[in-house]
Amino acid sequence: MADMQHSAAMPAEELRPEDFAPLTQHASQANAEADRPALGYWKDAWLRFKKDKIAMLALAVIVFLILVAIFGPVLSGVSYADQDLAQANQGPSAAHWFGTDNLGRDLFIRVLYGARISLSIGIVASLLNFLIGVTYGGIAGFAGGKVDRVMMNIVDVLYSVPMLLYVILLMVVLKPGLINIFIALGIAYWLPMARIVRGQILSMKEQEFVLAARTIGASKRRILMKHLIPNTIGAIVVTLSLSIPDAIFTEAFLSFIGLGVSAPMASWGVLASEGITSLKVYPFQLFFPALAISVTMLAFNFLSDGLRDVLDPKMRR
Numbered sequence: 001m002a003d004m005q006h007s008a009a010m011p012a013e014e015l016r017p018e019d020f021a022p023l024t025q026h027a028s029q030a031n032a033e034a035d036r037p038a039l040g041y042w043k044d045a046w047l048r049f050k051k052d053k054i055a056m057l058a059l060a061v062i063v064f065l066i067l068v069a070i071f072g073p074v075l076s077g078v079s080y081a082d083q084d085l086a087q088a089n090q091g092p093s094a095a096h097w098f099g100t101d102n103l104g105r106d107l108f109i110r111v112l113y114g115a116r117i118s119l120s121i122g123i124v125a126s127l128l129n130f131l132i133g134v135t136y137g138g139i140a141g142f143a144g145g146k147v148d149r150v151m152m153n154i155v156d157v158l159y160s161v162p163m164l165l166y167v168i169l170l171m172v173v174l175k176p177g178l179i180n181i182f183i184a185l186g187i188a189y190w191l192p193m194a195r196i197v198r199g200q201i202l203s204m205k206e207q208e209f210v211l212a213a214r215t216i217g218a219s220k221r222r223i224l225m226k227h228l229i230p231n232t233i234g235a236i237v238v239t240l241s242l243s244i245p246d247a248i249f250t251e252a253f254l255s256f257i258g259l260g261v262s263a264p265m266a267s268w269g270v271l272a273s274e275g276i277t278s279l280k281v282y283p284f285q286l287f288f289p290a291l292a293i294s295v296t297m298l299a300f301n302f303l304s305d306g307l308r309d310v311l312d313p314k315m316r317r
Contacts, residue, residue: 045310055306061299069115082106089282098288101274107285110266111292117267118248118296121181125247126240128186133193134229134236140194141201142224148198155194163188167250171259178261181254185247193239200232234311241307245300252293268293 049055084104092099098107140151158166170184204210205228213223248268254260255269268289275286 048310049306052306052309054302055309058299058302058306061295062303065115065296065299066119068112069119072112073109073116082109089278089285091282092284099282099284101285102278107271107288110271111268111288113266114268114271114289115292115296117178117261117265118251118269118293121178121185121251121267122244122248122300124182125185125189126243128182129189129193129243130236130240132186133190133239134197136190137194137197138201138224138229141198142205142220142228144202144205152195152198155191159191159195163191164250164253167254168259171254176254176259176262178265181251181260185250189243189247193236193243196235196239197229197232200235201228204228204231238304238308238311241300241304245297245304248293248296248300 082105084100087096087100087104088102090096090100090104096106096108098111101107101110136151136155140148140155143151166188167184170187171180174180174183201224210223210227213227218226251260251267252269252272255267256273258273260269261267271289272286272293275282275289279286
């Protein structure tokens with residue numbers, strides 16, 4: 001009763017004229033942002049990715065290279081193997097933008113065909129990396145215990161030898177060729193992905209959303225495929241984007257030392273190997289393939305940095 005009397009005795013808060021003043025533009029924008037609906041993970045990542053000008057430029061370069069590799073040779077109407085000895089070792093001109101090689105083949109067309117081979121190797125290697133590495137690492141991390149120890153001991157043993165050495169040994173056994181490069185990269189390049197996915201699964205499999213899925217009777221396969229692996233997609237995408245330039249460089253190195261695709265096929269490594277023999281006399285024959293390799297690897301590396309910034313929670317700015 002005393003509290004009621006005390007509250008009744010307190011004067012009501014008086015209204016002031018400034019309480020009815022219109023909101024400033026800054027306050028209005030703040031209220032609008034507070035009322036804005038929450039963005040999804042991927043939409044938020046895309047909005048932040050667009051702010052990274054270097055990453056967007058790298059993405060544009062990659063898209064341009066893919067389009068040129070697909071449609072450039074078709075529109076040109078010239079084959080990478082067409083020879084004209086009368087035009088051998090011609091410098092860059094209006095007729096031959098990148099010049100010609102020692103057999104009179106148009107170097108620009110051969111670089112375009114080389115883009116097809118090199119980009120296809122990078123993409124196929126990343127897909128094999130995804131299928132094998134995610135599956136292996138996901139099973140090891142989710143199973144845990146003895147299964148995890150055995151599976152990761154195998155990875156550790158394989159990881160103790162440089163991957164490039166594995167690929168070289170496999171190419172020696174399998175013999176040079178495009179399909180054999182796919183096989184060699186698929187066998188060797190999934191190890192980092194398996195480690196990363198396994199670590200992500202181990203850190204998440206005891207969290208509340210997994211326990212909730214177990215409580216309602218979800219199978220182990222469903223928990224792994226529908227709950228755990230989708231939550232590791234950020235780390236997976238970043239790792240895949242880094243594996244593409246690595247595979248392109250590996251193919252170029254193998255072709256450079258004679259273990260990659262065979263002539264007259266025109267991968268960038270083959271073109272660089274042919275160009276280095278005449279470097280002092282016709283430097284353009286090495287310059288353009290080397291430039292294509294450098295631009296592609298830089299673009300993928302800058303793209304990977306941008307994806308890491310927006311998809312990896314630890315790297316978000």
